[in-house]
Amino acid sequence: MKLDTSGLESTAPLFGANTVLFDGFKDVPSFDVPKTNDFDGFQKEAIQMVKPAKGTTTLAFIFKEGVIVAADSRASMGGYISSQSVKKIIEINPYMLGTMAGGAADCQFWHRNLGIKCRLHELANKRRISVTGASKLLANILYSYRGMGLSVGTMIAGWDETGPGLYYVDSEGGRLKGTRFSVGSGSPYAYGVLDSGYRYDMSVQEAAELARRSIYHATFRDGASGGVASVYYVGPSGWKKLSGDDVGELHYNYYPVLPSTVEQEMTES
Amino acid sequence: MECVFGLVGNGFAVVVADTSAVHSILVHKPNEDKILLLDSHKLMGASGEPGDRIQFTEYIQKNMSLYQFRNGIPLTTAAAANFTRGELASALRKNPYHVNILLAGYDKETGPSLYYIDYIATLHKVDKAAFGYGSYFSLAMMDRHYHSGMSLEEAIDLVDKCITEIRSRLVVAPPNFVIKIVDKDGAREYAWRETVKDAPIPSA
Numbered sequence: 001m002k003l004d005t006s007g008l009e010s011t012a013p014l015f016g017a018n019t020v021l022f023d024g025f026k027d028v029p030s031f032d033v034p035k036t037n038d039f040d041g042f043q044k045e046a047i048q049m050v051k052p053a054k055g056t057t058t059l060a061f062i063f064k065e066g067v068i069v070a071a072d073s074r075a076s077m078g079g080y081i082s083s084q085s086v087k088k089i090i091e092i093n094p095y096m097l098g099t100m101a102g103g104a105a106d107c108q109f110w111h112r113n114l115g116i117k118c119r120l121h122e123l124a125n126k127r128r129i130s131v132t133g134a135s136k137l138l139a140n141i142l143y144s145y146r147g148m149g150l151s152v153g154t155m156i157a158g159w160d161e162t163g164p165g166l167y168y169v170d171s172e173g174g175r176l177k178g179t180r181f182s183v184g185s186g187s188p189y190a191y192g193v194l195d196s197g198y199r200y201d202m203s204v205q206e207a208a209e210l211a212r213r214s215i216y217h218a219t220f221r222d223g224a225s226g227g228v229a230s231v232y233y234v235g236p237s238g239w240k241k242l243s244g245d246d247v248g249e250l251h252y253n254y255y256p257v258l259p260s261t262v263e264q265e266m267t268e269s
Numbered sequence: 270m271e272c273v274f275g276l277v278g279n280g281f282a283v284v285v286a287d288t289s290a291v292h293s294i295l296v297h298k299p300n301e302d303k304i305l306l307l308d309s310h311k312l313m314g315a316s317g318e319p320g321d322r323i324q325f326t327e328y329i330q331k332n333m334s335l336y337q338f339r340n341g342i343p344l345t346t347a348a349a350a351n352f353t354r355g356e357l358a359s360a361l362r363k364n365p366y367h368v369n370i371l372l373a374g375y376d377k378e379t380g381p382s383l384y385y386i387d388y389i390a391t392l393h394k395v396d397k398a399a400f401g402y403g404s405y406f407s408l409a410m411m412d413r414h415y416h417s418g419m420s421l422e423e424a425i426d427l428v429d430k431c432i433t434e435i436r437s438r439l440v441v442a443p444p445n446f447v448i449k450i451v452d453k454d455g456a457r458e459y460a461w462r463e464t465v466k467d468a469p470i471p472s473a
Binding site: 014139140142143146168170172173174175178179180181186187191198199200 | 292
């Protein structure tokens, strides 16, 4: 639709004097409107630019009893849901877990590779590798492939001699130590629920419920997340899978359908 | 965006950095320390791409330790700055590091110094410097209020003025900052300026 810009055009001089100084100001200031059909497409592009790219929701947090790791299980290719049952929590070794966000093959391969390196470390040094060490190994590998198109946004969670450990590692080479992370396109939604409900001293059940709820809310709003919300717990004796609930069923658990009062009933008369 | 700035005072140098680890619109971590202690009397505040920042600054830190082990004496601040610039320069036309660095140090002979090292391997010895969007506000503040030989109280006061200005004027202002100083007693953390605290972990 061509905009009507006749109001912007005017031939009346704004300034009286016609000196050299005012040459540029003879007419009322007007500007050329860009000739395009799609005026607002830039907004959609801007939203796409800031939206986290990896189509998934994963989260992990440290609390008093250890680490909780949770993820959804949907794999999407653009608008097509290719699978609702992807294992996004990868078992690196009996006391360390990794989460998958980004390219599935990249995550699976490099986590498996990390597991191999961790085992080699154990054999060479006669002690288990720390979470710090394992995450640094992975970060260095990913850094060396920087710019070559790997897409990995992962969290390494585990329990070592110093207690619970949680690191965020991504394919741009970033590595962050922290207590609460969420990765993926659903992560902003999950962060909201996670941040507001988080307390350091929670029981394992409370923490698992917080994680489950955060994943559920993210899958509710984010189209690229869904399937099954899996929750794992990492404690002093290693990791343990706590639950795997279909988010559709979780929805009706949290928001059951109440029989509504019928105002007008249609009767057969 | 990341804000790093610093200045030289009377017998000390101070470097300030924001502490948000950001990924597009998400703040992954509100208390990420971006000022590395290179050795006992040197600080390196860095801003830039997260992978590059950590990898490059740790690389410089380890090389400085190596020099000290091999030769028995630590590098001077000027030598460290020139080494850092050299590494950035050799990588520039092959595999550039996208990191901006403020290197502050104290040498017994020459006193405190501050070096501005750009991501394209520019090197300048300066009295005050800043990187990032915050530099638009902190540079002018420092130009106005700085004078050589400032006391620690005056310098921290100026730093707080800059932080307040960044917080009030920058649209995506980082909430938390860390202040580190280096003087004859060494390089150490001076203070944090936090407006958003992470959930507290009760100490044992």
